[in-house]
Amino acid sequence: METILTEMIELIKNSTDGITAERRLVAYFSEWISEITGEALECMDDALAEEYKKMGYKIEKRDTRTIQFLFGKVNFKRRRMKKAEEKALYPLDKEMGFLKGEAFSPLLLRNIAEVASGTVLRKTEQAVSLLTPFSISHTKVKSVLDKVGSLQKNYTENRLLDINQVEKPKHKKKVPFLFIEGDGLMYKATKKKRGEIHRIQIAEGVEKNGKRTRLIGAHYFSSTESAADAWTLVQNYLFLHYDLSNTVVIS
Template identity: 30%
Template sequence: MTTIITEMYQILKETPDVLAMEEKLQQLMYHWFSDLVGEALTSLDEPVREAKKKEGWDVETRDARTVQFLFGPVAYSRTLMTDREGISHYPLDEHLSIQPNQRYSPLVEVKTAEMTAESTYREVERVLKEWTPVSLSHQTVGAIVKRVGEAQAEADKGLVTELDEAAELPSGREVSHLYAEADGVFVRGTAKKQGIEVSHAITYEGWDTNGKRVALQHPNVLMTTQPTAAFWKEVQAATAHRYSLETTQVVTNSDGGAGYTPEKFQEAFSQSQYPVLNQLDAYHVHQALNRALGAAQSETKTKIREALREHNQDDFRLWLDTYESTLEEDKAIEKVKKLRSYILENWDRIIDWRDHVEDPPEGARSLGAMESNQRHVTFRMKRRGMHWSPRGAEAMVKIKQGLLNRTLREAYLARKKPRSVRQQRRFAQMVRMTDILRDPVRESNGATSGTIALHTAHSTAMGHMVKSFS
């Protein structure tokens, strides 16, 4: 402690620039703390080694390792040992859940991945270098993103496997109504003219209002770039592990595009004894009208909206045919034909779900949360000419999903095979701080006696000094 205070004093005394002074103090803090953590880990190795020796393990060698933590690089020594079956282990690393060849601590990897959910790889590289002693290249940031994202993907696939192998459905919470919306968005791939579809679903239990602000109640998100068949399996598994849907009325919303049809929702939520109600997304109806009739307001658009709202197909055909008769360009006529086909094919789904269920919940609102939630994908993955590899795109959307659902860290730690409660108890018994901090006992030989030889007269000054020692 005296040494670090001395070094701090030297920095305070010799650094005229207050900015440079604070930077040097920060570097000193990181350096000292990293050294102390390294010493602590090295000290932990001894009791772990001795405990394993009692179990019949053999010591092979002792070597050093450096791991980059958020506060700096930590160097420590640990023992390589062989178990009774001849398999080599680093017991300390295994107890700490540090994997072979792992250069960065779990917190560094998770924090880095979380930052990339909002910032580019190069920006994350710059911020880490500015604010921490962690130095990563943008390529390394990308590699970390893939590892962390794949952990969330594995957790989702694990739920699907568990549901497929289970003899009965999992037991979850019971809710009277469950709302689900799904849609897809394309991002650019690395190959020329290649698009990668991100399938995106969100389930929620209702709405919470605070003044004019409205928030979804208990939302749960699922995103993937896998084929839609795999996507719907993940939706079904995630929902089955959260809810018991036997007596739940499921209400769904989509644009009716390929892969997001009413049949897909019915299959995903087939646990419910009630038919799954599906409505056509109002936003996509609005967009279809604007594409065919233009963005400006007109009497025709107003009348068509009234016909859709009143579910009057005759009036819809009448007003659309009247508008088509005024057109001369083939391109404009083709747009009207596409609108007519889109609306009539989905006519039974252009409804307000609240008019088609018995006793809708108090404060129930129209569905349509998907478009605003798609911004989680589009704002991060479709700006500044970004291109994504299939693996990188899947990892990024899984990181976004894990952050929104607050499951990312849990999924990442599960992949690291953390210690169980029993293993933690054994480790605590193995490592007793009294054994680590206790000073070694040295044998005492008692006080040593002796004399000082005097080769001159006792009356001299040297003689008087010798007498004073007696």
């Protein structure tokens, strides 16, 4: 800890102003956190490899992967493992949700897509560059938005649209009111084409916490295909989780 404090003080002292000092501190911590995160992931991979060995898996190879997180770029080694008559896999990638061939972490993908869904792609490019330790082009933003939309579509088609495959709660909720609000968010996909994210939210009401308010029991649904897909998600969710026989629904 003393070494870190000493290095921080030197960074600040050698900076010309507060902005420069903060930028240097961000870069310093990004590098430090990235390094220890890489070590942590490799420790996780060691433990996962032992668990998979007990299930009959064998190590095929150990190679390096680089993932861009919100806080910085992380390099780490992980094992590819194989079991007879089954496809090879990377246990650590599976555990962390790292997509095949994707250099961004799941949270980073999600955050970029969320920002991009509410503004133009170049504004998202600017926001990422200003608020994170790395930069991204507007074309990559479009690629991320398409990828997240595709994942959402596949999840919708393979699971959520089929209520028979969704785990059903033991008891359905009974509430006096339920509020449903839908909207469409337009984004510029290319020079000649626009895309749209259909978004719906439900809530049981509003509660105050001092001067702030928050939604009670809020859930959000979206689709890049059509409003009908989004509403199907909402209908299935309501059917599975609510008893609306004595509920006033305001939409």
